[in-house]
Amino acid sequence: MGKSKDWLRGLSLMILSASLYGPLRAQETQASNMETAMRGLNLMPVPANVQVGSGSLKIDAGFTVAFTGHADPRLTGAAERFVERLSKQTGLLIAVKPAGGAKATLAVRVDHDSKPVQELGEDESYVLEVTPNGATITAPNDLGALHGLQTFLQLVSVSPDGFAAPAVIIKDTPRFPWRGLMIDTARHFIPLDVLRRNIDGMEAVKMNVFHWHLSENQGFRVESRKFPKLQQMGSDGLYYTQDEIRGLIAYARERGIRVVPEFDLPGHSTAWFVGHPEFASGPGPFTIERKWGIFDPAFDPTNEKVYKFLDEFIGEMAKLFPDHFFHVGGDEVNGKAWDANPKIQEFIRAHDLKGNAGLQLYFNKKLQGIVSKHGKSMVGWDEVLDPTLPKDIVIQSWRGQASLAEAAKQGYRGILSNGYYLDLGWSAARHYAVDPMGDAAAGLSAEEKQRILGGESCMWSEYVNAENIDSRIWPRNAAIAERLWSPQEVRDSASMYARMHVISAQLEWLGLTHENYSARMLRRIAGPASADEFRALRTLAEVVEPVKDYTREQTASEPPTSETPLNRVVDAIPLESRAAREFGEMVDKYVASSCHDGGLGTQIRAQLILWRDNDAKLQPLEQRSFLVKEVAATSQDLAAVASAGLAALDALEHGGITDEAWKAQQSAVVQQAEKPKGQLLLMPAPAIQKLIDAATVGGSCAMASQ
């Protein structure tokens, strides 16, 4: 199918990208050897600076790692995890053994301490040198060493002579100091072991902030010892104890990752009021919200007891979470509870506040004072931005680079999340194209740009649970991680995809389930099935994607809630179809060859025949399983568009077709198939439209293909 060539092309593009930014130019004379040398060099994120050497370091059971220089206790655990990971990755029995620094296969030297509580902007750089005789990592502190170890693991791969890491000199440092993943553990509770393996994944792609979204209308997820009714009444028993939280923070710290908690205030707060209705703007009683959306309940900013409560609560949490940053949410307050309360409206008038926005600003200022009193800098979503707030607050933008740029101009630091919402089902390429310094931010002064700290991908959890959350985060999160670490010039999406697929497989060694969960869920959907029937379900599942953005909510037959089962095909498929993307690339190449590339034509035909014939194989399952029945229409669409594609290929083989009615007819089939059904999108449809266009008069291939 020519994929092997594609893959090489991806690698060579990566080298070209890498060579755009600096010392690699010196290496360009070696370019002819590079393609060979870089084989198997699938790094993600791409380092700031790579020089490829010759030869490789063999990895066998005698492998040792040793640490010299400053001995940070974090490195002991890192060494054990590194060796375990290397063993898994190679299937070799590599033991953790003491080794003299000089004699070790991999010698790691760290110069000095990192901060006891990890800080924003600490040096994370490292130099990794691999030669056929051994490897070294040198780093100012253990943070860089941790990153270097991950880079080394990505270098190791199977080779013609055993497992090996290619000779290379890597000088690496991140572009942005804040590279985060937010997980919403409130709408659906996410168990600790799932969080831990995702933190392992973050370490692998060098992310350094776990933003823990802990409260919502649908759940309050932290044990408060001062206000136990919060979790006792607001969580259905699904919350993290303080011991568990301390454990997770330690776990993250071991991996060079800060933990920033978020308690969303004053909106998004129904669950707080189940136990404490006295702090709400409206009358109780309250129950945990089960539906999705924006809801009315909000704290009462006019109630002084609210601030006393928040002072005590934030005081407790500020001790529990050691990070300097404390996120207070601040988004999506609809103001209805305030509108409905005459006392609150009276307060607005009496204090000459600018309506509800002014009231929220009043609240934010008092909140900021509390956060600051407990030694923290406040982080909030776009809405908290106001020039009257102190400059140490950080704005997290869900709206876009424009509000980030605005904040930077006003002197505030910011992080970008707009464009990085993992739940919207965008392709990795689309996320990858979003740059914190792009759009409005591109015009900032150098000083203002300094205030843009980085970004965070966001995993909102309306449609994820422990079973499928990994697949909604990975592998696309690796593309965002690269955006935030690698030089801005690294932006070739073909290279990104080639490397992402390799890294994706490696991430499963960490216990992440994003690749293998799908088969298990599809088995449940299929029920008892023959091998052929199940294969038909997989074939269909591989070419569909869930509807994008917020369409799922908008097209649900009944309003989805936190109790709605997530066991449908739409839940069991990756958010991005690799098969459809690769088919699209194949069609693009074929059309670009003026449809002369017969090899590609044959491959396209084989794929289309398989798709055309798939529906018949799936039909018995549709009769037996309501969950398969739901995708019957999409399965028929796949057969239909495949037939249309085959008709287009046939036409091309006869020099194209001049019958406009034929084109209209085939295009109508594709258009029908492009309408979502069962909340699924049939992804190969646009590529098949290209074949139809190419085949018809005026198309790029008609009359040219003979």
Next chain:
Amino acid sequence: MGKSKDWLRGLSLMILSASLYGPLRAQETQASNMETAMRGLNLMPVPANVQVGSGSLKIDAGFTVAFTGHADPRLTGAAERFVERLSKQTGLLIAVKPAGGAKATLAVRVDHDSKPVQELGEDESYVLEVTPNGATITAPNDLGALHGLQTFLQLVSVSPDGFAAPAVIIKDTPRFPWRGLMIDTARHFIPLDVLRRNIDGMEAVKMNVFHWHLSENQGFRVESRKFPKLQQMGSDGLYYTQDEIRGLIAYARERGIRVVPEFDLPGHSTAWFVGHPEFASGPGPFTIERKWGIFDPAFDPTNEKVYKFLDEFIGEMAKLFPDHFFHVGGDEVNGKAWDANPKIQEFIRAHDLKGNAGLQLYFNKKLQGIVSKHGKSMVGWDEVLDPTLPKDIVIQSWRGQASLAEAAKQGYRGILSNGYYLDLGWSAARHYAVDPMGDAAAGLSAEEKQRILGGESCMWSEYVNAENIDSRIWPRNAAIAERLWSPQEVRDSASMYARMHVISAQLEWLGLTHENYSARMLRRIAGPASADEFRALRTLAEVVEPVKDYTREQTASEPPTSETPLNRVVDAIPLESRAAREFGEMVDKYVASSCHDGGLGTQIRAQLILWRDNDAKLQPLEQRSFLVKEVAATSQDLAAVASAGLAALDALEHGGITDEAWKAQQSAVVQQAEKPKGQLLLMPAPAIQKLIDAATVGGSCAMASQ
């Protein structure tokens, strides 16, 4: 591919089997409805008695389970596990909630206590009744209830209207009281979490004895507090602490499973002597054995200190392991250490023992006395059998039914393991055909037959580790479990396979990795690969099996050891190829139709084309990975036999072929491919030979196919 029909056939055969033994006859008039009614009824092991009703019980989020009657604490945990499992199996959010016995969806009633320490022969029966309005399980004690819950879980499946369990009355009781799985945790150490998930698997298929093989030449795996040098020097640090062992025993008990420890004596004992050379027959020092095979070191039966040691050691272990049975091994003593020690030979003469065998009997008698003194009954492999030993010992036969029958005649109880060695790579059907009452045992008297307690599958661990052990045990172990539970007449292997594939998928919900491990290992073997290249590797992997019996050891290029990596293709593939078996069935049917079934012919052709073209797709990987290169010859063989098969199909379409030279030539290709390469067998080869035979003069289809 007609698989869907096969599957139905499997089910109807199952019903026929079931109807052979009792009250189901009354149901035979309903036979025409049965095929429909039994859809989705994939029980394994087949119950003793099944009556299919009409309709089904809907399973939704409101599902509740309640216990009435005698309240065994074991049932509380069982209820939680049951609900968790049901949630996983359906993707529904089913909560553990209290429910009045009468109102619950599933009401479980238990009459009386089971024994505090589970005993051989306790009543394990239960009755499960499912109606559209609810379900009940009644059982004399909680063991039956545990089994009934597992049967219920197997009944639940996706249906046209949601998840459901079909209406049914099941009266069930096991055929044999001893249904075991032995895991050798000594040659390769197997971590506790792996043991736990395998015990979960045992519960799912109603096995009730975990035989824990704990000591070997290659390792001593138990913490002894009296003799800590045993584990400290004999285990490389890989052993189970006493707390861990108590935890696992409790875990097994919760699931109705006894734990029988085995300490192999007086041979298989090198690891003991690393810390305690003073008990060996030959001079020390000793080191942990790394190689596989039978080794010389053995305890010195003439040394009274040995018995003092064993008395103390077994006393300690008898307290740790509460089960009434205590396994002392006793197998494969080669006598060389005894031959080489003049003092021992002198002892044999002085005591008028019959050579080394007599010496071992002398040892066994003293050992039996010690085991008995500590309140246990001794279990040993065939070799311990001697009519002078007391009748409470149990013989485990690795040699076959003949020695089992011999033991039974002499008044000894026995369990069969010959025919159930999972490491030999036999097909599930071959294991399934072995019956403890078969062959020599068939001629026993009723009283003697009572002494045959059941059987045990054995997972010897030369070529398994934590990564691939599940795949060596499952799903084939489910077939053995059925042999030991279900009535003897249940023996249709087509039905067994149909159900085994369904159960296999369900077992993965327990955390077993037998289905998903292969893709992960193959990814490591492939290294960075395009989707097409990786698919080619999987296609090859799906039609090969490791060489059988002890061939792997015999054909290794260098002697394998406990340190040899298990990361090759031979380690990454299931022991039985489903694809090859199903292809063989298709060819059999095609030939049986006198090659007239054009639909089958088309399917066979499509499969052969895919195999023929696979090698070209795999070649790039062979260049990049030494682990793929190892299977290059097998990949070429697959292409070659597929071409031969296609030639045979072509010949058939032209009415057969009379050219004997042609037949010889094609057959030579198949014969060449049948020679193992890379320790792999190419499984579709025999079916392709059948096509060649059918196509040629004198064959069943030549001249008949037009």
